[in-house]
Each structure stands twice: as structure tokens, then as C-alpha cells.
Amino acid sequence: MxxxxxxxxxxxxxxxxxxxxxxxxxxxxxxxxxxxxxxxxxxxxxxxxxxxxxxxxxxKPCAQKCCPFSQAYDPTTGMCVPTTQAFEIPVYVNGKSNKIEGFNSTKEFHYLIGIPECSASAELNESLIYSPVSGGVGMQRDGKLYVEIPNALPNAIIYEPDKYCIDTFLGDDGSSVLNALICFASKPERNNYELSSSCMLISCFFILLTVAVYAWLPELRNLHGMVLIAYLLSFFVGFLFLATMQILIMVEEVTENICLVFTFIVYFSLLSAFFWLNVMCYDIWWTFSGKRAHGRSGTQHKRFLYYALYAFGVPTALTVLMAILEFSEFLPVQHPLLPMIRLQGCFLYGNSKLLYLYGPIVVLCVANMTFFALTAFKIAKIKRETKVLQGGESSTHDQERKDTQRFSLYIKLFTVMGINWILEVVSSFYPDADVFWQFSDAYNVLVGFIIFVIFVCKKKTWRMIKK
Known part of the structure; x- marks a missing residue:
């Protein structure tokens, strides 16, 4: 011991x-x-x-310099040589190279001296040398390296201090240029866009097919059917625009403005879908709480309007907030609240995705599970009471049976979407796991198909279609 x-x-x-x-x-x-x-x-x-x-x-922010001060880097020999060249670096603020008055990089940064030690899966690469007109390399105020990539999305790549060293690079003709040695993955980043977009478009087909069935059959155009249609259409728009955006990126036809517009549409649509799923969970709990309004169409339409105000209103507010912060110049660059869509490429990545997308989704999922738990307890209580009171009204029992079946459908839908977003979150943390990405993309095909099976491939629905 x-x-x-x-x-x-x-x-x-x-x-x-x-x-x-x-x-x-x-x-x-x-x-x-x-x-x-x-x-x-x-x-x-x-x-x-x-x-x-x-x-x-x-x-203070740390940065990495390849050679000691008063020395420059000779890329031909890979050695540090004495130089009289002054070591000056541009500072990038909000994606633009700005000369900040009174900013002295040698005082603002603590320079770590030496070539970065790359991991086994990465190799050292001299960054592309751009002319001052087309772009360049520089520092951010937090010590990260900013490598500008003209005419590309994202238009820059940002590296942590342990992944680069910046210095004055000497040419064979005696010229000098500011450049950097960068650790980058020796294995090229796998592009999943072709597979991912194809899977989402297939899923869109089944989602639209489900919407068509519910919109066509009068018996399904009740409150619960309209809520399901709103959910599926939000999901459909999100998947459709996300797939289209990925296709445009593949064919290199996407611009910064298109990227921003598509990002806001996809973000609003996916968030709206989850808010509509939250409405479903609340509505089934509300139904079993005893406040029924099954036969009153006016009341049901009024409830649907309230639901729509919530399910579309909150995502609208969050999308507007994200847009304001994206174009805000009041917050410093790399502030944790900035979405940084234009710096990172189309849609959200990293901490921005965690904050703006996964954050609200986690809150909604917790709320949904709470509603499901309360509803399950209520159903168990009703079943016990039904056994005691066998002589109750059969119409009431029929309605409770229908509501219980609907609860079962929502549980299945919540499970399907939960698995989908668990795969999405895990995939984002392991971008090099090719097999996992393929499984996640394949599941995107199944999402639409499973929804179609759950809500359409039922004996009752088929009987309605045959009529």
C-alpha cells in the first residue's frame, strides 16, 4: 500500500x-x-x-523564428547565416495585413528559436513565396502564422507556433524574402465532398418523398403531420444546399459571397430542423399532459403558428447574430466568439462549429430527452390506470393508443438523428479516419431512407395511399 x-x-x-x-x-x-x-x-x-x-x-504570445536574431535562413544549405537585414514581419488583423502603429514584434512576441519538430505523420515544407501584391506570410497578434492563399477558399491557413518557424530567407542572387518553414501532413487531406454530397442528395430524395406522401394524404395533414413536414423541409433544404456547396467547391466555382450565403442558409436550415424536432418532443409531452385539442382545427392551427414562430424565430435570431459577429470589427481577430467563416472556408469549423451549431443542438437534445422521459413516465401511469379501469371509454383508449404510437415514432426519429450527429461530431475530431468518414457518409444516405421507412412504410399509410 x-x-x-x-x-x-x-x-x-x-x-x-x-x-x-x-x-x-x-x-x-x-x-x-x-x-x-x-x-x-x-x-x-x-x-x-x-x-x-x-x-x-x-x-505573452509565442512565435517561432528559424534562426537567432541577426541571422537569416539559407534554404539552399538549410543553415543560419549572419545578415544585416532587419527582421520585420507584417501583422494580420481580421484577415488583412496592417501596419499597427507602435507595434514591435520583438517586444510583443516571445520568439522561440529553432526549426519546428514535426510529428511522424508530417514533414517540413517551405511555404509558397508570394509577391507583396498577391499575398504573403505574416503573424497574427496571438503569435499564429498567417499564410495567405489568394483566390482560394479558405483564403488563408493559420498555423500554431509549434508548426512553423518564420524568418528572412536568402536567395541565390542575394535577395531576401520573408518566408516560413511549415509542418504539414505528408498525407494529403482526403476530400470527402464527392461521396458526402452524393449521399446527402440521395437522402434528400427520400426526405422529399416522405413530405410528398404527408402533403398528399388529407388524413396526415393534421397538426402532427404539419410539424413533421416543417421538420423534413428544413432538413431537406439544409442537406440540399450543403451538398450543392460541396459540389461547387469541387468544381472550383464557389466565391466568398456564395460561400457566405450558402453557409447562412445551411446553418439556419439545420438549426431549424432541430428546433422542429424539439417541437415534436414538446408536443407529445403536451399531449400526454392532458391538455388535448384533437378535434379543434382552429386551436391546432394556432398552436402550429406558435410552434413555427419558435422553430423559425430562434434560428433566425442566431443566424443574424452569427452574421453580425462575422462582419464585426469590434472584436479582436481569433476571438472565440467570431465565426471566422471567411478565414476557415465554407461553413463552420473547429470552435466556431462547437459554439454555434453543436452548442444549441446539445441543449435541444437534453431538452428532448427530458420531454421523452416525462412522457414515458406518463404513458406508464396511463397503462396502469387503464388496467384498473377496463370499462373506460374506448374512444379515449384509442386516442391514447394513437398518441403512444406517435411517441414511439418520435423516439425512433430522435434516435436516427442522434446517431447521425454523433457520427458528425466524432468525425470532426478525427479528420484523418478515412473508414470512419466513409461510414458517416454512408449513414447520411440511410437517414432519409430510414425516415421514409419510419413514417411511410406502415400498413396504415399504405391503406391510405391505396384509397
Whole structure:
């Protein structure tokens, strides 16, 4: 037992004594370095030397320079050579190279010196050298490298400090240019657009087929049918525009303006679909709460209008908010609230996707599960009461049976969509997992087909169609 405690103590003290990479530390004197005071949690004691080391990147942005100051990088020999060239770098703010008054990169950044150590799956590559007119490389104020890519979407790639080193590069003719060495994946990024767009279009066909059946049959054009149609149409528009956007990217016919418009449409549509799914879950709970209005068409239409105001209103507000923040110049670049659609390419990526898309979806899913749990308890209670009161009105029992069947359909739909978005979220965290992406894309085909099977391929529906 004592030995186990000793091992645990060693592990804990070993991990807690070193807060950051040794290469990103500075020697402190009385908890200070270069006029900056280091607080608890920003420095540690080196157990080997007894020195007090401060994590410099916690106090100011870190950047990486290939060679020491007063030296430049010779790409021919791969060596650092003395130079009299001044080391000056442009700073990019909101995707534009701006000269900021009073900004001194050597004071604002802490430069880590050396060539980056690339992982086994990456190799070092000299970035493309652009003329000052067409673009270039520079720094963001947070220390990340900004590599501009003219006439492309996204129009820039941003690299963390441990993935690059920037410096003055010397040419054979004695010229010099600001450039960078970048770690990039040796395996080219797999383009899933062809498979993904095809799968979504197939799914769109089955979704539209389901909508056609519900719109054609008068018996299905009740409140619950209209809610389902609104949900499916929102889902259809989202998938259709997302597939179209991916096709345009493949044929290189997409512009920044088209990308923005499509992104807002897809975002609004997908979010609306999940809000309509939330309406379904609320409506089934409301039905079993005892507040019925089955035969009153006026009341049902009024409820549908309230539902539409909620299911379309909230996504509209969120889309407008996202658009305002996208074009806002009040927040600093790389602010966590910025969607950065134009910097990252079409649609949302990374933290923006987590905040604006997955965030609301998670909240809605939790609410849906709560409604389902409450409804399930209510159904169990009704079944117990039905066994006791066998002589109750048969019409009431028939209605309860229909509502229970509808509850079962919504459970199936929620499960289908839950699996779909779990795959989507996991895929975004593992972009190199080709097999997983293929499985996720294949499931996109099944989504529309499964919805068609759940809501159309029923004996009752087929009997209505035969009439």
C-alpha cells in the first residue's frame, strides 16, 4: 500500500512540477522576467536544477523564428547565416495585413528559436513565396502564422507556433524574402465532398418523398403531420444546399459571397430542423399532459403558428447574430466568439462549429430527452390506470393508443438523428479516419431512407395511399 502511495506521489509531483514545455520557459528572478510578474500557476521549480522557470507563453504570445536574431535562413544549405537585414514581419488583423502603429514584434512576441519538430505523420515544407501584391506570410497578434492563399477558399491557413518557424530567407542572387518553414501532413487531406454530397442528395430524395406522401394524404395533414413536414423541409433544404456547396467547391466555382450565403442558409436550415424536432418532443409531452385539442382545427392551427414562430424565430435570431459577429470589427481577430467563416472556408469549423451549431443542438437534445422521459413516465401511469379501469371509454383508449404510437415514432426519429450527429461530431475530431468518414457518409444516405421507412412504410399509410 505504501509503495502504491509513493508511486502516486511521484506521478503527481512529476506532472504538476512542470507546467509547460521546457523550451517555452524563461529563468525567473523573484518570480519576474523582463518586467513581467509571474503568478502561481505560471511558473514551476525545475527539480533537476532548482531553478525557477516561468511559462513565457502564458504571459505573452509565442512565435517561432528559424534562426537567432541577426541571422537569416539559407534554404539552399538549410543553415543560419549572419545578415544585416532587419527582421520585420507584417501583422494580420481580421484577415488583412496592417501596419499597427507602435507595434514591435520583438517586444510583443516571445520568439522561440529553432526549426519546428514535426510529428511522424508530417514533414517540413517551405511555404509558397508570394509577391507583396498577391499575398504573403505574416503573424497574427496571438503569435499564429498567417499564410495567405489568394483566390482560394479558405483564403488563408493559420498555423500554431509549434508548426512553423518564420524568418528572412536568402536567395541565390542575394535577395531576401520573408518566408516560413511549415509542418504539414505528408498525407494529403482526403476530400470527402464527392461521396458526402452524393449521399446527402440521395437522402434528400427520400426526405422529399416522405413530405410528398404527408402533403398528399388529407388524413396526415393534421397538426402532427404539419410539424413533421416543417421538420423534413428544413432538413431537406439544409442537406440540399450543403451538398450543392460541396459540389461547387469541387468544381472550383464557389466565391466568398456564395460561400457566405450558402453557409447562412445551411446553418439556419439545420438549426431549424432541430428546433422542429424539439417541437415534436414538446408536443407529445403536451399531449400526454392532458391538455388535448384533437378535434379543434382552429386551436391546432394556432398552436402550429406558435410552434413555427419558435422553430423559425430562434434560428433566425442566431443566424443574424452569427452574421453580425462575422462582419464585426469590434472584436479582436481569433476571438472565440467570431465565426471566422471567411478565414476557415465554407461553413463552420473547429470552435466556431462547437459554439454555434453543436452548442444549441446539445441543449435541444437534453431538452428532448427530458420531454421523452416525462412522457414515458406518463404513458406508464396511463397503462396502469387503464388496467384498473377496463370499462373506460374506448374512444379515449384509442386516442391514447394513437398518441403512444406517435411517441414511439418520435423516439425512433430522435434516435436516427442522434446517431447521425454523433457520427458528425466524432468525425470532426478525427479528420484523418478515412473508414470512419466513409461510414458517416454512408449513414447520411440511410437517414432519409430510414425516415421514409419510419413514417411511410406502415400498413396504415399504405391503406391510405391505396384509397
Amino acid at each position: 505504501l509503495a502504491i502511495l509513493v508511486i502516486i506521489f511521484v506521478i503527481v509531483t512529476g506532472t504538476s512540477s512542470q507546467l509547460c514545455d521546457p523550451g517555452k520557459t524563461v529563468l525567473l528572478t523573484n518570480h519576474s522576467f523582463d518586467g513581467l510578474k509571474y503568478n502561481k500557476g505560471e511558473y514551476f521549480m525545475d527539480r533537476k536544477t532548482g531553478e525557477e522557470r516561468g511559462c513565457i507563453c502564458l504571459k
